[in-house]
Amino acid sequence: MELLKLKKGMKTKMADGFEWVVSPKVIGDGLEQYGRKALIAIQAVANYWGQGVQDEARQNAVWEDRTGNARGGLFFAVDGFGLETITGEVTPEAKSEMSDVAVESGSKDTLIITFAHTVFYGKFLELSNGGRYAIIMSTIERNLSSLERQVQDLFR
Numbered sequence: 001m002e003l004l005k006l007k008k009g010m011k012t013k014m015a016d017g018f019e020w021v022v023s024p025k026v027i028g029d030g031l032e033q034y035g036r037k038a039l040i041a042i043q044a045v046a047n048y049w050g051q052g053v054q055d056e057a058r059q060n061a062v063w064e065d066r067t068g069n070a071r072g073g074l075f076f077a078v079d080g081f082g083l084e085t086i087t088g089e090v091t092p093e094a095k096s097e098m099s100d101v102a103v104e105s106g107s108k109d110t111l112i113i114t115f116a117h118t119v120f121y122g123k124f125l126e127l128s129n130g131g132r133y134a135i136i137m138s139t140i141e142r143n144l145s146s147l148e149r150q151v152q153d154l155f156r
Contacts, residue, residue, distance in 0.1 A: 039081040039111075041154055046113050047086045049147045050076030053115055054088045057139040063125055069094045070125060073118030074135070080106015094118045113147075115140060 054076045065071045072091030079085040085103070095118065106112040115136055117125065126134045
């Protein structure tokens with residue numbers, strides 16, 4: 001796409017004058033739209049990654065879950081960039097305990113992925129027995145390079 005052209009008779013010296021083929025405002029608006037689309041794409045990658053991490057953790061948690069609330073209450077949330085917050089599905093039983101859960105809020109410049117328990121005893125599941133049954137950090141650590149790769153691939 002041609003953005004500017006030299007006036008007739010000019011070779012390489014742009015200091016003498018040039019003419020915009022496309023207005024700088026149009027270029028600026030296009031860059032702004034691209035930036036917005038890039039943020040939405042990053043949020044989509046974070047959502048996809050969060051869903052996968054949530055599913056993996058629910059499947060691989062080794063603790064005995066007598067009621068299903070702990071497993072069904074593992075969830076992810078994606079918030080920031082001025083976009084609507086996305087929260088992973090939580091089972092209805094576990095959702096009733098979600099009022100005590102604080103989802104970290106992002107900003108217009110920051111996107112935050114939260115991965116947590118809804119059940120009040122989630123902290124016990126993660127920290128008891130020397131963390132032997134912890135599922136949150138081990139799942140994040142196992143999948144963090146995948147998130148990085150997906151974001152990098154987005155801009156290739």
